Amino acid sequence: MIKLLSQKNKxxxxxxxxxxxxxxxxxxxxxxxxxRNSLTGTNVQEKILAKQVALFANSAKxxxxxxxDITDYLKLGEKNKVPREDIVKIQDGMVYTRFDENSFxxxxxxxxxxxxxxxxxxxxIHVG
Amino acid sequence: xxxxKGSEKYLSIWWFFCLAIVLTGTVVALSRFKASYDVAFxxxxxxxxxxxxxxxxxxxxxxxxxxxxxxxxxxxxxxxFRGGKDYFIALELYDYEKCEKLExxxxxxxxxxxxxxRPVIFKSQNPKIDLNDRCMNLEGIISTxxxxxxxxxxxxxxxSRKYILRVVGGTYEH
Numbered sequence: 001m002i003k004l005l006s007q008k009n010k011x012x013x014x015x016x017x018x019x020x021x022x023x024x025x026x027x028x029x030x031x032x033x034x035x036r037n038s039l040t041g042t043n044v045q046e047k048i049l050a051k052q053v054a055l056f057a058n059s060a061k062x063x064x065x066x067x068x069d070i071t072d073y074l075k076l077g078e079k080n081k082v083p084r085e086d087i088v089k090i091q092d093g094m095v096y097t098r099f100d101e102n103s104f105x106x107x108x109x110x111x112x113x114x115x116x117x118x119x120x121x122x123x124x125i126h127v128g
Numbered sequence: 129x130x131x132x133k134g135s136e137k138y139l140s141i142w143w144f145f146c147l148a149i150v151l152t153g154t155v156v157a158l159s160r161f162k163a164s165y166d167v168a169f170x171x172x173x174x175x176x177x178x179x180x181x182x183x184x185x186x187x188x189x190x191x192x193x194x195x196x197x198x199x200x201x202x203x204x205x206x207x208x209f210r211g212g213k214d215y216f217i218a219l220e221l222y223d224y225e226k227c228e229k230l231e232x233x234x235x236x237x238x239x240x241x242x243x244x245x246r247p248v249i250f251k252s253q254n255p256k257i258d259l260n261d262r263c264m265n266l267e268g269i270i271s272t273x274x275x276x277x278x279x280x281x282x283x284x285x286x287x288s289r290k291y292i293l294r295v296v297g298g299t300y301e302h
Contacts, residue, residue: 027147031154039156044165051167059174068261093210109175109299111202 019120042076045102048072050090051115053095053125054085060127062112067090071100088123090116159274168275168299170230172216176297178272184293189286193221196244209250216259216298217279219246224283224290241259243291256302264296275300 037113038044050071056066070088072090079099093114095106108114113128150203183190189200199218202208209215228240249260263277270276277298284293 028254031151035154035158048165051165053168055170055174058171059177093208105212107212109171109207109209109215110178111206112206 012082041100042099043081043104045073045076046099046102050095050097050104050106053088053090053123054106057090057108057114057125057127058110060110060125064125064127065126066127068123068125069121070118070123073097073116074121084118087118088116090114090125094121103107130249133279139231157211161181165211166275166301168301169276169278169293171299172276172297173219173278174297175207175215175299176280176295178207179219179297180280180282180293180295183204183219183281183295184284187284188289189284193243193286193289193291196246199246202250214302215250216257216263216296216300217248217263218260218294218296220294220296221245222292222294224292257300259298259300261302263296 013035053068054067060066073087074084077084077100082098082100086098088095093108095108097104110127115126117124144146196219201219219241222241223243247260257274262274266274267277275298277296279296280296281292281294284291
């Protein structure tokens, strides 16, 4: 009888430990997923590219052509089945970037006409 | 204590407290990382550069110094403020001769040789930070919670009168 109780008790401890480990694994897995997403997620990449393009356009003198290698960004867009022409575009001085269903918009302050065109793996930004 | 089950032992309030600390630490670290792609300073810098490039040609002011408050900086410098951000530009003219004299007389004291100041502010509807206050009154204060402003100063002249032109540029993304 005592042996049986002791075995039952041991089982309870074991179950508790397993639940505890599983909960911890779940917690840290979620934490890592959240951290990874925050650091390298598409929303971060959208922000980085939009700001990069806007800063180049803002600091350029009229009649400047800026060529930017966006191979990695194109790959990311293709992976998420985003049309090439939607990955980065400039309309009315606003830079739009999209690597998934959401997009990011960043304004430029230059009043010169700014256009962007994807050619091969490069983005051509013309400040006119 | 000895008779406590494993679940009771581990899933105590203290363990949740430890997890909360880990979670807070991670969130704080991630938000600090986000500040690394905050381009407010570079943006403010290129704004100040663009203004400086257009108001001074060959070392001379392109507008009449006495009419600094009437100039339309935005159309003169081909700048258009678009939504989603706050912008701040200020032009400050200092009388060069007076500044030099004051500097000799009162070493270490703040210069009081303002000739004129022209601020241009673009505010969104509910700005969290007043860029005018940030750039002018809180100059030199470094804070992760406030965007840094860019300051440029150059010597210039107009009709043989010398000035120091200071351009301040600042942007703030919501």
